[in-house]
Amino acid sequence: MDFVNYYESPLGKITLSSDGTKLTGLCFFDQYNYAGTMDSPHSEKELPVFTLAKSWLAIYFAGRCPNFSPEITFKGTAFQERVWNELQKIPYGQTTTYGEIAKRLAAEQGQRHMSAQAVGRAVGHNPIAIIIPCHRVIGSGGKLTGYSGGLERKEKLLLLERVDSLQTGTM
Secondary structure, three states: OEEEEEEEEOOEEEEEEEOOOOEEEEEEOOOOOHHHHOOOOEEEOOOHHHHHHHHHHHHHHOOOOOOOOOOEOOOOOHHHHHHHHHHOOOOOOOOEEHHHHHHHHHHHOOOOOOOHHHHHHHHHOOOEOOOOOHHHEEOHHHEOOOOOOOHHHHHHHHHHOOOOOOEOOOO
């Protein structure tokens, strides 16, 4: 059974999910794929991992980089999990591109090329938004592209982290 809890952020209600021990999901309540982060059935419950995740979020939304992280676990394809692990390496306040992630993953596997679009699809299915910072992945040339929580939120998250090299406008 999964458990859920909620956090009221400055950018909207966030749904947290857990297997009872670790955080398994974090997404905006109105996010198009939020239900995919939870198994059925699930019930609302306060858990230590939710308390820790809410503390992390409070520090983050206060404009500071949390120096801890709640324990997380995720389930995806082997490729998705490699991408999600790569996302966790992006430092607070910095960005990378889908293409740069594809190049790193290709090099790790001894491949000459990997599709940036495939990386983008995996990024788009990140089950633990913000903590696994998929919002820090941008398009080539600094353009904001793709974010299941909405591009407006992506821009606000990056501005919160003081990322100032964004190209806004036609996204």
